Amino acid sequence: MIKMEIRQLMNKAVEFHGHTCPGVTIGVLAAKYILDHDNEFSIDEELVAVVENDNCSVDALQALLGTTFGKGNLIHLDYGKNNFSFYNRTTKKAVKLSLKTRSFGDRELSREERITKLLSLKPEGIFEIKDIDFNPPEMAQIHESIICDRCGDPTMSTRITNYKDLNVCVPCYKELKNE
Ligand SMILES: [Zn+2]
Numbered sequence: 018m019i020k021m022e023i024r025q026l027m028n029k030a031v032e033f034h035g036h037t038c039p040g041v042t043i044g045v046l047a048a049k050y051i052l053d054h055d056n057e058f059s060i061d062e063e064l065v066a067v068v069e070n071d072n073c074s075v076d077a078l079q080a081l082l083g084t085t086f087g088k089g090n091l092i093h094l095d096y097g098k099n100n101f102s103f104y105n106r107t108t109k110k111a112v113k114l115s116l117k118t119r120s121f122g123d124r125e126l127s128r129e130e131r132i133t134k135l136l137s138l139k140p141e142g143i144f145e146i147k148d149i150d151f152n153p154p155e156m157a158q159i160h161e162s163i164i165c166d167r168c169g170d171p172t173m174s175t176r177i178t179n180y181k182d183l184n185v186c187v188p189c190y191k192e193l194k195n196e
């Protein structure tokens with residue numbers, strides 16, 4: 018596979034994401050680390066990304082690594098942290114990239130200057146990178162659907178709540194509780 022330069026990766030990610038921003042740039046650098054280590058982390062169904070935020074950076078992973086919510090190989094943990102873990106299901110190798118606190122510093126820099134500076138750095142320059150144990154969170158499973166007694170939508174059984182003898186979906190449960 019021909020290795021793409023950081024600018025090409027950035028263009029591809031921005032095309033998907035819709036705008037240029039420091040967040041997507043950070044995601045590009047995380048993706049670059051994996052692409053540069055494609056002997057350990059092949060870019061296919063066997064790659065699983067675990068992200069601890071749902072900000073702009075995640076779109077770069079979806080665009081460049083093919084780790085997507087739809088395929089179930091992108092897992093979101095709602096921790097509000099800029100940590101990115103990658104797991105190779107074939108080799109059982111895993112690595113965690115954690116944004117160094119100082120990487121987002123330089124408050125005197127403009128947004129554009131910050132993006133330019135980030136693009137001049139290597140992934141190792143902005144992330145703490147360490148090998149971790151292979152223990153990815155459980156993959157999304159297919160559950161049977163149950164019809165919500167209130168709105169009639171077929172709903173994954175694990176998202177159905179019993180409320181006053183009705184099986185209801187999440188939005189219906191919230192509305193019923195507020196009635
Ligand atoms: Zn953005």
Ligand SMILES: [Zn+2]
Pocket residue numbers: 165166167168169170185186187188189190
């Ligand atoms: Zn409902």
